[in-house]
Amino acid sequence: MTIRALFFGHYRDIVPSGExxxxxxxxxxxxxxxxxxxASEPRLADLLSRTRVAVGAxxxxxxxxxxxxxELAFLPPMSGG
Amino acid sequence: MTIRALFFGHYRDIVPSGExxxxxxxxxxxxxxxxxxxASEPRLADLLSRTRVAVGAxxxxxxxxxxxxxELAFLPPMSGG
Amino acid sequence: xxxxxxxxxxxxxxxxxxxxxxxxxxxxxxGVVRDHSKGRNVTGLExxxxxxxxxxQMEKLVVEVQTRWGLACAILHRxxxxxxxEIAVVVCVASSHRAEAFEAxxxxxxxxxxxxxxxxxxxxxDGTFWIEGDEAISAQ
Amino acid sequence: xxxxxxxxxxxxxxxxxxxxxxxxxxxxxxGVVRDHSKGRNVTGLExxxxxxxxxxQMEKLVVEVQTRWGLACAILHRxxxxxxxEIAVVVCVASSHRAEAFEAxxxxxxxxxxxxxxxxxxxxxDGTFWIEGDEAISAQ
Numbered sequence: 053m054t055i056r057a058l059f060f061g062h063y064r065d066i067v068p069s070g071e072x073x074x075x076x077x078x079x080x081x082x083x084x085x086x087x088x089x090x091a092s093e094p095r096l097a098d099l100l101s102r103t104r105v106a107v108g109a110x111x112x113x114x115x116x117x118x119x120x121x122x123e124l125a126f127l128p129p130m131s132g133g
Numbered sequence: 134m135t136i137r138a139l140f141f142g143h144y145r146d147i148v149p150s151g152e153x154x155x156x157x158x159x160x161x162x163x164x165x166x167x168x169x170x171x172a173s174e175p176r177l178a179d180l181l182s183r184t185r186v187a188v189g190a191x192x193x194x195x196x197x198x199x200x201x202x203x204e205l206a207f208l209p210p211m212s213g214g
Numbered sequence: 215x216x217x218x219x220x221x222x223x224x225x226x227x228x229x230x231x232x233x234x235x236x237x238x239x240x241x242x243x244x245g246v247v248r249d250h251s252k253g254r255n256v257t258g259l260e261x262x263x264x265x266x267x268x269x270x271q272m273e274k275l276v277v278e279v280q281t282r283w284g285l286a287c288a289i290l291h292r293x294x295x296x297x298x299x300e301i302a303v304v305v306c307v308a309s310s311h312r313a314e315a316f317e318a319x320x321x322x323x324x325x326x327x328x329x330x331x332x333x334x335x336x337x338x339x340d341g342t343f344w345i346e347g348d349e350a351i352s353a354q
Numbered sequence: 355x356x357x358x359x360x361x362x363x364x365x366x367x368x369x370x371x372x373x374x375x376x377x378x379x380x381x382x383x384x385g386v387v388r389d390h391s392k393g394r395n396v397t398g399l400e401x402x403x404x405x406x407x408x409x410x411q412m413e414k415l416v417v418e419v420q421t422r423w424g425l426a427c428a429i430l431h432r433x434x435x436x437x438x439x440e441i442a443v444v445v446c447v448a449s450s451h452r453a454e455a456f457e458a459x460x461x462x463x464x465x466x467x468x469x470x471x472x473x474x475x476x477x478x479x480d481g482t483f484w485i486e487g488d489e490a491i492s493a494q
C-alpha cells in the first residue's frame with residue numbers, strides 16, 4: 053500500500069516539502085509507518101514520542117491500521133491561538 | 134442645614150424632578166433625612182429598606198452624618214450592564 | 215479608561231485604550247439590548263444614571279483590575295434610550311495571560327452590574343417598567 | 355461559524371455570525387501577535403496549519419459549545435505571516451447568560467490551543483523558532 057505522511061513544525065526542516073510518499077507491506081499500522089520513516093531518515097526516529105498522529109485528518113494512535121491512500125499526519129504539540 | 138436628596142429608578146415616578154431640597158436640624162444622619170422625607174411623602178417610607186445610600190457620590194450608611202450642602206442619593210438595586 | 219455617554223458605543227475604542235504591542239490578547243464583554251426580558255417583549259431600554267457616582271465607580275473597577283490582576287481595563291457604558299440590538303456596555307481587559315483576563319473581565323462586569331448606579335427602564339408593548347435588581351416595577 | 359484565512363481578521367465578523375436580537379451579550383477572546391515571547395523579541399509570526407484538520411477541529415469546538423452550553427460560537431484563525439499587533443485568532447460566544455458565555459469562550463480558546471493543528475514560527479532578531487507547545491526549536 054502507499055500512504056502519504058505529512059510533517060509540521062520543525063519536522064518541515066527535515067522534510068521541507070512537508071510530505072513523504074511511503075510504500076508499506078499490508079497490513080500496516082501508524083507505528084509501522086513511523087518505523088519505516090525512521091529507517092530512511094534517522095532524524096525522524098523521535099516522531100512517535102514527540103507527536104500526536106492523525107489519519108484522514110482525525111486523531112489516531114500508533115495502533116491505528118492504515119490502508120492504501122491514507123493521509124498520515126504527525127502533529128507536534130500545537131501552538132495556535 | 135440644607136441637603137439635596139436624589140432619587141432614581143421608580144422613585145422618579147414619586148419625585149419626578151429626581152431631587153428634593155431638605156432642611157434638617159443639625160446634627161442629622163442619613164436616617165434622619167429618610168424619616169423627614171417619609172413624613173412629607175408616605176410613598177417614600179420604604180426608602181431605607183429598599184435602597185443603598187450615597188453621600189457625596191460615595192456609598193454611605195443610615196448612620197452617616199450629614200452636613201450642610203451634602204448630596205444624598207437613594208440608590209435602588211442597580212440594573213446597569 | 216472609562217466612558218459614560220449617550221452616543222453609540224464602539225467596542226474598538228475600549229480595545230485601543232488597553233492594548234499595547236506587548237499584550238498578546240484581550241477579553242471583551244459586550245452587553246446588547248435584547249428584544250425580550252423575563253418573558254416581556256422589549257422594544258428598547260432607557261438607562262438612567264447617577265453620573266458622577268457611576269463614573270467614579272467605573273474608575274474604581276478599572277483601578278481594582280489593575281491592582282488585583284495587573285491588567286489594563288476599559289469600561290464604556292451608554293445611557294439614555296438605546297434601541298434593541300445596540301450596545302449598552304463594553305468591558306475590555308488586555309492580557310498576555312488569558313486565565314486572568316477572563317477572570318478580571320468577568321469580575322468587572324459582575325461588579326458593575328451590582329455597584330455602578332445605573333438603572334434600566336424597559337419599554338414593552340404592554341407598558342414601561344423600572345428594573346431594580348431582579349424586580350420589574352410598573353412605571354408611570 | 356469557522357474561518358481559516360490568510361487575510362486580516364475582523365472581530366465583528368465573529369460577532370455578526372453569532373448574535374441575534376434575543377442575545378443580550380457576547381464574550382470575545384482576541385489573540386494578537388505580540389512583540390515578545392518568553393524573553394525573545396518577536397517581529398512577526400508565521401502560522402503553519404494542517405488546513406482540513408484545523409477546520410474540522412474548529413467546527414467540532416463550535417458544535418461542542420452548542421451542545422454543552424447551548425450557545426452560538428464563532429472561531430476565526432488567520433495563518434501565514436502575521437505582523438506584530440495584528441489579530442491571529444478570534445473566539446466569540448453569544449449569550450444571555452454571562453457566566454456560561456465566559457466559561458464556554460475560555461474552554462474554546464484553551465481547547466483550540468491544545469487540539470487545533472496550527473503551529474507558530476517566531477521571527478526574532480536572533481533567529482527563527484518553531485514553537486511546539488512550550489518548546490521553541492531553532493528553525494533553519
